[in-house]
Amino acid sequence: MTPTITAFERSPDRGKGQARDMRVRWTLEEVGQPYDVRLVSFSEMKEPAHRMLHPFGQIPTYEEGDLALFESGAIVLHIAERHAGLLPDDANARARAIAWMFAALNTVEPPIVDRGMATLLERDKIWYEERLPILEDRVRDRLGELSHRLGDADWLDGAFSAGDLLMVTVLRRLNGSGMLEKYPNLSAYVARGEARPAFKRAFDAQLAVFTAASAG
Ligand SMILES: N[C@@H](CCC(=O)N[C@@H](CS)C(=O)NCC(=O)O)C(=O)O
DSSP states (O other), X not given: OOOEEEEESSOTTTTSSOSTHHHHHHHHHHHTXXXXXXXXOHHHHTSXXXXXXXXXXXXXXXXXXXXXXXXXXXXXXXXXXXXXXXXXXXXXXXXXXXXXXXXXXXXXXXXHHHXXXXXXXXXXXXXXXXXXXXXXXXXXXXXXXXXXHHTTOSSSSSSOOHHHHHHHHHHHTTTTTSOGGGOHHHHHHHHHHHTSHHHHHHHHHHHHXXXXXXXX
């Protein structure tokens, strides 16, 4: 059965692939699962029909037969568990890959999102100049720790996994900030992820949505 995901009708990132449908698209491309996309506007996301799928009125969602899921991490895990290629067969290695998925979403993404939200929504506030360095220090702490652990390895724990896929999408949220460039091994890690053919297909698909909306 072909799953359907939701994505922004017009992504605020202007097609840079930072909206969270990108990680679901990339996962589906990695495992070779075709999918449909239902585009939603900001107002549609807040309507009851969409909130039946996503209690917080957001994207992405995932529908497959009787199953409806929200939360990008849960969706990626669901897909990775049902297809070969994104989680190791060995039980311990699989558990570690899942731990990296949680680390990406629960430990690395929050300070990056806090910084991003402040730059987006708080620039005109009196506290902004004082708060931004604090938020950036928190991001740098995590980047330094992650950089130390990655060292000169290609991926976080052996072969490329769903943990790497999520971590790369999380780190890409720093594009344009200049922060990632201070950690050459992390920049190279993100570039390795972006060089994967499945990433490129997913990126192009989400960009095509933005380009078509802008032309229309
Ligand atoms: N933890 C959620 C976050 C979902 C989320 O923040 N989605 C954003 C797009 S990347 C969204 O829909 N924003 C619009 C809104 O919150 O109104 C996940 O990982 O799926």
